[in-house]
């Protein structure tokens with residue numbers, strides 16, 4: 001029997017563990033087309049005209065919220081932003097009521113960021129619109145994972161041949177968990193390094209190699225993903241001082257020399273410069289950090305398009 005073509009029509013996007021390789025591929029191909037639209041003088045197509053998208057953000061965001069908003073607008077959708085601090089959440093409304101309230105306004109998709117793991121999955125259970133997880137606590141950040149995947153592929157790198165290293169606060173990072181899930185599924189050789197207090201105790205079960213020393217992990221690396229220290233999620237004093245963290249685990253030019261000369265440096269942003277990443281590394285030629293932001297718009301356009309239309313109108317989008 002012929003294999004059904006991958007489709008994300010009507011799907012909630014909660015994490016990358018539950019997506020197949022064919023679905024990753026579909027998003028990558030669609031994002032390539034979307035990036036062409038972004039390069040046009042007039043960046044607007046009618047693919048999502050008549051659709052409405054609500055960005056429901058319970059945590060701060062610059063890149064993710066703005067790029068979802070632009071992605072929806074470039075495709076002709078109506079996009080409304082709700083931030084917890086300026087909504088009835090501040091009056092004590094519970095998550096379920098807020099979700100049902102926005103659903104009543106006939107929205108087609110809710111893009112949601114929330115500090116609690118599982119919040120997006122809960123929303124998907126109680127609400128009819130497509131739910132796209134824009135980050136739930138330390139659990140998952142699927143669109144960050146897809147934009148990182150797109151950025152690496154765009155550089156012509158093949159996951160099966162790559163040594164990929166994730167450095168820093170793995171314990172509290174939804175980006176780390178998401179990229180580990182995707183990169184191992186794609187067949188890459190994935191390594192992590194960071195303070196032992198910031199590595200989950202069962203991390204090896206995720207199929208990664210653990211290093212105590214950043215230098216050891218960086219040896220011959222093709223891709224290095226530097227994580228932001230999640231100061232807002234950890235109040236337990238899990239590393240002694242920021243100065244000591246920067247010295248031992250911060251990635252600077254000296255340490256980066258251990259990686260391959262064409263190493264791709266990723267950071268999801270916002271960067272704590274001088275802490276997990278030095279100023280020089282943040283601006284070096286290998287840094288793909290601003291490309292990640294650009295690709296974030298293309299990938300989010302692709303996901304909104306695929307979930308809200310089934311991707312059927314791709315020809316019209318060209």
Ligand code: NCD
Nearest residue numbers: 063064135141228268269270
């Ligand atoms: C990430 C997030 O919020 O998880 N940021 C982002 O979406 N670009 C990473 C982070 O805040 O550390």
